[in-house]
Amino acid sequence: MSAIQPPRPQQPADRIIAALDVPDVDRARVLVEKTRHVVSFYKIGMQLQFAGGLDFARVLVGEGLNVFLDVKLLDIDNTVEKGVENIAAMGVTFATIHAYPKAMRAAVQGRGTAPLGLLAVTVLTSMDDADLNAAGYGSTAEDLVEQRARDAEAAGMTGIVCSAQEVERLRKVLRPETLLVTPGIRPAGSDVGDQRRVMTPADAVRAGSDYLVIGRPIAAAPDPGAAAETIAAEIAAAG
Numbered sequence: 001m002s003a004i005q006p007p008r009p010q011q012p013a014d015r016i017i018a019a020l021d022v023p024d025v026d027r028a029r030v031l032v033e034k035t036r037h038v039v040s041f042y043k044i045g046m047q048l049q050f051a052g053g054l055d056f057a058r059v060l061v062g063e064g065l066n067v068f069l070d071v072k073l074l075d076i077d078n079t080v081e082k083g084v085e086n087i088a089a090m091g092v093t094f095a096t097i098h099a100y101p102k103a104m105r106a107a108v109q110g111r112g113t114a115p116l117g118l119l120a121v122t123v124l125t126s127m128d129d130a131d132l133n134a135a136g137y138g139s140t141a142e143d144l145v146e147q148r149a150r151d152a153e154a155a156g157m158t159g160i161v162c163s164a165q166e167v168e169r170l171r172k173v174l175r176p177e178t179l180l181v182t183p184g185i186r187p188a189g190s191d192v193g194d195q196r197r198v199m200t201p202a203d204a205v206r207a208g209s210d211y212l213v214i215g216r217p218i219a220a221a222p223d224p225g226a227a228a229e230t231i232a233a234e235i236a237a238a239g
């Protein structure tokens, strides 16, 4: 089934997806207002979804902004399919599905021909090989990411979410049109927090990331607008 693909970033700043990882819609609105002169793409994740974030997603879409609904779906096929049908109707640009082949195929079915980009979550960037081992997986994060990325392409997904550290390897094996969206971005000298497989914005772009998901380096900065400007300049300089 061929869907209309979401546009690739045109300007350097279009590569930034700012994560609205804040407790409520009021604070999300403040963050949007402080950054929208630079940022046109916002991610609404678990925290905000449980505090009015789905309605806020519709509001942002109505204002012409791009929204990434980070729902990380995984359920039986019928539930995923119907869930994605409703997400597609919201007019958001991206949504995430865990990279299990059946769930991804169901999501693609639910999207139909809607202009919704479906992104496969390969391995969370907070997990390293030891974390995977503790969860019962025998493979390394790198190998599991590659396998899941190939499965995502086979299922008809738009792209994948992975660490920027994996992008160079993946670009060699994936189709050029597969979007690579990378969280775990940390400008030089910033706090890594719970992330494990991190990269700077410039290095992520040079490696071949299409979009950079940036949370705390913008949201927790004393001046989020200035932080976004600095990151946009770094991306532009990286070419």
Ligand code: C5P
Residues within 6 Å of the ligand: 019, 021, 045, 070, 121, 122, 123, 124, 125, 126, 161, 162, 183, 184, 185, 193, 195, 213, 214, 215, 216, 217
């Ligand atoms: O604050 P930070 O920049 O680490 O935020 C990264 C964002 O990307 C968070 O919202 C997190 O949930 C999300 N994410 C991630 N790793 C993935 C998928 C999503 O860090 N594999």
